[in-house]
Amino acid sequence: MNLLERLTFENQILQRDGMTQFQVYSSQSGSYYIWGEHRTNAGNPYTLWAPLPAGFPQERPPLYIYQPNPLWGFGYTRTINSYGVSHGMHTLDNGPKGEVQVCHWRSERWHAGITLNRVMLKAMLWLEAYEQHLATGTHISELVQTMTS
Amino acid sequence: MATQKEMIREAMQAIAQRKPGRSKLVYDKTQRTIVAISVADQVVRGLDISAEDADMFLPLARLSA
Numbered sequence: 001m002n003l004l005e006r007l008t009f010e011n012q013i014l015q016r017d018g019m020t021q022f023q024v025y026s027s028q029s030g031s032y033y034i035w036g037e038h039r040t041n042a043g044n045p046y047t048l049w050a051p052l053p054a055g056f057p058q059e060r061p062p063l064y065i066y067q068p069n070p071l072w073g074f075g076y077t078r079t080i081n082s083y084g085v086s087h088g089m090h091t092l093d094n095g096p097k098g099e100v101q102v103c104h105w106r107s108e109r110w111h112a113g114i115t116l117n118r119v120m121l122k123a124m125l126w127l128e129a130y131e132q133h134l135a136t137g138t139h140i141s142e143l144v145q146t147m148t149s
Numbered sequence: 150m151a152t153q154k155e156m157i158r159e160a161m162q163a164i165a166q167r168k169p170g171r172s173k174l175v176y177d178k179t180q181r182t183i184v185a186i187s188v189a190d191q192v193v194r195g196l197d198i199s200a201e202d203a204d205m206f207l208p209l210a211r212l213s214a
Binding site: 021121125128 | 178
């Protein structure tokens, strides 16, 4: 399966799973990215952007919150962007325009069999946890760990 | 209007009262968003994030209090 076939397959899976808010697109430069606006359970819109690296699918794609940017944290005293790499927020290095990068998969556990619908699902879960953080101040990692019990 | 401290306390109490296996998060295709459902009343058929997919997030009970 070549890259184009794989990306076509990815779009089919997104369609099948009802994640029609997301789609893989090609840019003029010949690269590919996944893009879409997702609404959380509370109805708030977030634009997600995941540029696919040249090594995809063997290489893990970064996943950014393109909008809102900056993304404010609890109490609007600090942005999520300002955390950078943070276990507490499940975030990695900011994007090219300072976007928040969601840590959706550990690099060492990423493999070519992981499809983008699963990545976007984690992004949606992160957004739900983020909104809990906004309401309570609880770090996302604390929410997630608590939720395992 | 509840203060922030009260909101946090209520949220934490709600989390503490959760029991494992009672509910879980799924992706609802019709609403195109994440919803919490009761395990005993699984009306929504969607992706089950408590499967091995849950890497960084581990198996979840639910997010909303």
